[in-house]
Amino acid sequence: GDKVKQSPSALSLQEGTNSALRCNFSIAATTVQWFLQNPRGSLMNLFYLVPGTKENGRLKSAFDSKESYSTLHIRDAQLEDSGTYFCAAEADSNYQLIWGSGTKLIIKP
């Protein structure tokens, strides 16, 4: 089964609304990274997390290693937030990232 299960797979939101993306882990994740991939394919770093929370502008992310999940909250969604969001986890400090399948987010005006 999926070691990193990401949900939802797709999401369509009105501009100005809030959303929450989630990743559940069946591995002993030690760190989590969240990325946004734009339509051209470029990956943008959003967060790097050890257990805890981080906030950056309208984005907030949390990682709970004991409950094996991570969330990404988007507040007041804007058109430029559209793209595919990926989470990726690291386990056992072996430098390899294990990727979720992505959430395709569309923000409508």
Added chain:
Amino acid sequence: GALVYQYPRRTICKSGTSMRMECQAVGFQATSVAWYRQSPQKTFELIALSTVNSAIKYEQNFTQEKFPISHPNLSFSSMTVLNAYLEDRGLYLCGARRALSYEQYFGPGTRLTVL
């Protein structure tokens, strides 16, 4: 800031030919460099990983004979796709892990199309 450059951004090659792609980390010290392939179905596969003071480690479905990698230092890496076929299509991403923070920064990718 921390940036990872990749060249070329996209390339088209005939089936059975080879192509080389490059990756450079700028503005930070990298402790490891990883090459990934994102398939048309958007899943990520790790091709190979190299860390400080260790040899390049290839994942199970990838070999040095097919994807030779050269890295004179961790700031620069190049990978060649030898004898490319349809199944080699995809977006090839280079990720460099930053020393101290351990965040992995990715380049924009090289999109390979095989005709």
